[in-house]
Amino acid sequence: MKKITNLQGTFExxxxxxxxxxxxxxxxxxxxxxxxxxxKDALNHGYRHIDTASIYDNEEGVGQGIRESExxxxxxxxxxxxxxxxxxxxxxxxxxxxxxxxxxxxxLDLYLIHWPKGELSKDTWKALERxxxxxxxxxxxxxNFLKHHLEDLLPSVEIVPMINQMEFHPYLVQQELLDFCNAxxxxxxxxxxxxxxxxxxxxxxxxxxxxYNKTIAQIVLRWDLQKGVVTIPKSSKKERIIANADLFDFxxxxxxxxxxxALDRGKRFGPDPDNxxx
Ligand code: NAD
Numbered sequence: 195m196k197k198i199t200n201l202q203g204t205f206e207x208x209x210x211x212x213x214x215x216x217x218x219x220x221x222x223x224x225x226x227x228x229x230x231x232x233x234k235d236a237l238n239h240g241y242r243h244i245d246t247a248s249i250y251d252n253e254e255g256v257g258q259g260i261r262e263s264e265x266x267x268x269x270x271x272x273x274x275x276x277x278x279x280x281x282x283x284x285x286x287x288x289x290x291x292x293x294x295x296x297x298x299x300x301x302l303d304l305y306l307i308h309w310p311k312g313e314l315s316k317d318t319w320k321a322l323e324r325x326x327x328x329x330x331x332x333x334x335x336x337x338n339f340l341k342h343h344l345e346d347l348l349p350s351v352e353i354v355p356m357i358n359q360m361e362f363h364p365y366l367v368q369q370e371l372l373d374f375c376n377a378x379x380x381x382x383x384x385x386x387x388x389x390x391x392x393x394x395x396x397x398x399x400x401x402x403x404x405x406y407n408k409t410i411a412q413i414v415l416r417w418d419l420q421k422g423v424v425t426i427p428k429s430s431k432k433e434r435i436i437a438n439a440d441l442f443d444f445x446x447x448x449x450x451x452x453x454x455x456a457l458d459r460g461k462r463f464g465p466d467p468d469n470x471x472x
Contacts, residue, residue, distance in 0.1 A: 196422050198215070198416075198419045198420060198442065199442065200442050201214075201216055201239075201240040201241060201242075201439050201442065202214060202240060202242050203215055203216070203442075205381055205422070205424060207333050207356040207357070207381055208354065208356055208379040208380075208381075209333060209356060211303075211332050211333045211356070213243070213271055213303075213304070213333070213357075213381065213424060214241075214242040214243035214271050215419055215424045215425070216241070216243065216415070216419065216424075216425060216426075216439060217241060217242075217243030217244060217245050217271065217273070217424070217425070217426040218232065218233065218236040218241050218243070218244050218245065218426065218427070218428070218429075218435065219245045219385065219426040219427060219428035220232060220233070220244065220245065220246050220250060220252055220256060220428060220430075221247070221250050221428055222250075222428065223250075223252055223255075223428065223430045224252065224255075224430075225251055225252040225253075225254055225255040226255055227255075228255075228430050229252040229255035229256055229259060229430070230255045230258050230259040230262065231259070231430070231432070232259065232429070232430040232435065233255070233256055233258075233259025233260060233263065234259045234262050234263045235432045235435050235436075236435050237259070237260065237263035237264070237265040237270065238263055238264050238265070239435065239436050239439065240439065241435070241439065242265070242269060242270055242271055243270070243271040243272075243273070243426070244256060244259075244260070244270060244271070244272055244273065245273045245359075245426040246272075246273065246274050246275075246297075247274055247275035247277065247306075247308055248274060248275065248276065248277045248280070248289060248292070248293050248296075249275070249277045249308065253274065253293055253296035253297045254296045254297070254298075256272075256297060257296065257297035257298035257299060258298070260272070260297075260299075261298065267299060270303075271303040271304065272297065272299065272302055272303050272304075273302065273303060273304040273305075273306065274293045274297065274302055274304075274305060274306075275305070275306040275307070275308040275337060276289045276290065276293075276305065276306070276307055276308060276318060276322075277289065277308055278308060278309055278311055278472060281307070281311045281314045281315060281317070281318040282314055282317050282318060282321075283317040283318070283320055283321045284321075286317075286318045286321035286322065287321050287324070287325070290302075290305060290321070290325055290330070290331075293305075294330075300330075301329070301330055301331060301332065302330070302331045302332070303331070303332045303333065304331070304332065304333045304334070304335060304356070304357060305322055305325065305331045305333075305334055305335075306334075306335050306336060306337045306357065306359055307319065307322070307335075307336045307337060307339075308337050308338070309337065309338045309467065309470065309472075310336070310338060310339050310340075310343040310347075310467060315336075315343075315347065316347060316350050319334075319336075319347060319350075319351055319355075322334040323351070323352050323353050326353060333356040333357065334353065334355060334356060334357075335355040335356050335357025335358060335359065335380070335381075336355045336357070336358050336359075337357075337358065337359035337360070337385070338359070338360060338361075338465075338467040339355075339358050339360075339467065340371060340467050340468065341370065341371050341374050343467065344358070344374065344375075344378070344380070348378070354378060354379065354380065355380055356380065356381060357380065357381050357382075357383055357424075358371075358375050358380050358381075358382055358383065359383040359384075359385055359424075360382065360383070360384065360385065361384075361385055361386050361462055361463070361464045362382070362383075362384035362385065362386075362387060362418070362423060363384065363386060363387055363388070363389045363393060363414065363463075364389075364393070364396075364399075364414065364417070364454050364455070364457035364458065365389060365457060365458065365459050365460075365461040365463075366458065366459075366460060366461055366462055366463075367455060367458040368460075369455070369458070372421075372423070376422070381424060382422070382423045382424070383423065383424040383425070383426070384418050384423050384424065384425045384426070385426065385464070386463055386464055387414060387415055387418055387425045387426070387427050388411055388414065388415075388427050388428075389463050390463045390464070392463060393410055393411075393414055394410050394411075396410075396457075398453075398457065399413060399414065402450060402453075402454075406444055406446070408441070408444060409437060409438075411427065411434075411437070411438045412437070412438065412440060412441040413441075413446065413454075414454075415427055415438060415441055416441040416444070416445075416446055417446055417451065417454050419441075420445070420446055420451060421451070
């Protein structure tokens with residue numbers, strides 16, 4: 195098991211970049227005050243990783259939140275993603291510039307292909323490789339790539355993706371994909387780690403949280419980290435942003451890790467990477 199120590203702890207990507215393993219997701223955090231405050235509260239509390247995307251329509255607020263926080267830009271791991279209708283070589287380069295402009299920064303820490311788009315994503319990837327070589331982004335990766343998407347992409351790449359960001363929670367473990375990514379030095383990352391809020395209804399989670407005297411969010415997010423998976427829970431409420439990150443003072447036992455793994459039922463709360471229409 196990789197060592198999990200504190201809110202600013204990192205996993206090392208295959209290019210040596212240190213990626214904070216715990217971050218703030220901002221999907222559905224509204225641009226303007228809501229996202230500005232979420233980002234500011236998170237950074238001032240000790241978060242060092244913010245996950246946005248051009249499609250979230252809040253990059254301006256994210257940038258403003260970083261600037262208004264007590265933390266220097268260079269100490270923040272800032273992630274954005276290229277949206278589907280911007281895929282392709284030239285369009286991706288333009289989309290990257292537009293994201294930087296909205297964020298008010300001159301580099302990203304990680305840029306992801308948001309969804310796999312077949313052959314087109316190979317051109318998108320070439321654009322990401324160029325941005326990486328030009329040192330405009332410190333690491334590059336993909337999102338929502340199943341094993342067959344990766345097997346299709348990998349033979350054509352010069353630089354292996356550093357990340358695969360996937361829906362991941364106890365109802366959707368996809369252990370085979372996780373093993374494949376680990377074997378290829380592609381860091382796995384969880385989106386919707388709280389099952390978009392559904393995790394809070396599970397009796398088994400209530401029981402475990404009670405037993406550890408922690409919250410359900412802290413248990414499931416700690417499970418992510420102990421599995422070596424980067425996690426980016428979303429909240430725009432200051433108390434939850436702070437509480438969700440309070441998980442560095444306990445450890446989930448091996449038996450309970452297994453019990454959580456065993457909840458897997460291949461259930462998605464988000465779109466299926468093999469069957470989406472956007
Ligand atoms: P999530 O699983 O993080 O759940 C968020 C929901 O849980 C929100 O409704 C929030 O209010 C609630 N919540 C958070 N903390 C809570 C607490 N302590 N108690 C009770 N409720 C709480 O869902 P998500 O936002 O879908 O995923 C997290 C992040 O992952 C996103 O914000 C985004 O950055 C990223 N994401 C990426 C993709 C992708 O395709 N790459 C897709 C979805 C999300």
